[in-house]
Amino acid sequence: MKALVQRVSRAQVSVDGEIIGSIGYGLLALVGIAEGDGRADIDYLVNKVVNLRVFADADGKFNLSLLDIGGELLLISQFTLIADTRKGRRPSFTGAAPPEAAETLFNEFVAEAEKTGVPVATGRFQAHMQVELVNDGPVTVMLDSRDRLLPR
Numbered sequence: 470m471k472a473l474v475q476r477v478s479r480a481q482v483s484v485d486g487e488i489i490g491s492i493g494y495g496l497l498a499l500v501g502i503a504e505g506d507g508r509a510d511i512d513y514l515v516n517k518v519v520n521l522r523v524f525a526d527a528d529g530k531f532n533l534s535l536l537d538i539g540g541e542l543l544l545i546s547q548f549t550l551i552a553d554t555r556k557g558r559r560p561s562f563t564g565a566a567p568p569e570a571a572e573t574l575f576n577e578f579v580a581e582a583e584k585t586g587v588p589v590a591t592g593r594f595q596a597h598m599q600v601e602l603v604n605d606g607p608v609t610v611m612l613d614s615r616d617r618l619l620p621r
Contacts, residue, residue, distance in 0.1 A: 470500065470501065470502050470503060470506040470510035470511070470513075470514055470574075470578075470613070470614040471500070471501040471503070471550045471551065471611065471612065471613050471614070472498045472499065472500050472501075472514050472517070472518055472611075472612045473498070473499040473501075473547075473550060473609065473610075473611055473612075474496050474497070474498045474518055474521060474523075474609070474610045474611075474612060475496065475497045475498075475602060475604050475607070475608065475609045475610075476495075476496060476523050476524065476604065476605045476606055476607075476608035476609075477492070477494070477495060477496065477497050477543075477602045477603055477604055477605055478493070478494055478603045478605045479491070479492065479493050479494070479602070479603050480492050480495075480497045480543045480600070480601065480602035480603070481543075481600075481601050481602075482543065482545060482590075482591075482592040482593075482598050482599065482600045482601075483598065483599045483601075484592070484593050484596045484597070484598055484599075489591075489592065489593055490543055490590030490591050490592055491543070491590060492540075492541035492542065492543045492588070492590050493540075493541055494538070494540050494541065494605075495535055495538075495540030495541035495542055495543070495587075495588075496518065496521070496523075496535055496540065496541075496542050496543070497542075497543045497545070497600070497602050498518050498542065498543070498544050498545070499545050499547040499550060500514075500544055500545065500546055500547060500550070500575060500578060501546075501547050501548055501549065501550025501551045501565070502546070502548070502551070502565065502566045502570075502571040502574050502575060503551045503564050503565060503566055504564055504565065504566050504567075505566075506566060506574060506614065507574070508577070509614070509617075510574075510614035511574065511577055511578050511581055512581065513614045513617045514578070514612055514614050515578060515581040515582050515585070517612050518535070518542070518582070518612065519534060519535050519536050519542070519582065519585045519587055520534045520535075520536060521534055521535065521610065521612075522534050522537075523608050523610065524537065524538045524540070535587055536585065536586070536587065540587070541587065541588045541589075541590065542582055542587050542588065542589045542590070543589075543590045543591070543592075544575075544578065544579055544582060544589060544590070544591045544592070545591070545592040545598065545600055546571065546572075546575045546592065546594050546595075548562060548565040548566075548571065549562070551564050551565040551566075568594075568595060571594075572594045572595070575594060576594075579591055
């Protein structure tokens with residue numbers, strides 16, 4: 470499971486011209502779910518996202534998290550994060566979880582994020598979405614739940 474996390478001053482997602490989710494200051498996380506992902510991946514990434522210290526403290530250092538600043542979180546399911554581009558010019562998405570499994574896991578991800586107390590907005594699973602954001606910084610970080618398995 471991957472999450473491309475962007476610090477934003479605001480962000481919104483629309484489907485068919487209708488805004489279905491919006492946030493103010495906080496994080497936009499594009500979430501890609503791979504074949505074989507499960508509960509441990511959700512727990513790891515939700516914890517990482519809400520505790521990621523990418524907000525400046527009084528000294529201008531990245532010492533504060535989404536929880537510390539009382540920020541908001543916009544979650545968008547995005548299977549294209551699982552693209553394999555090693556061969557040829559067309560990305561392969563065979564490593565992405567099947568839509569039914571991915572939707573269940575994404576909904577569990579949203580539910581876990583909501584349990585942290587952070588205000589959460591979402592897009593619509595499998596819809597063609599228009600995502601607008603103002604990336605603050607810019608600050609963009611890629612998180613991968615498989616990193617938890619790497620030796621330190």
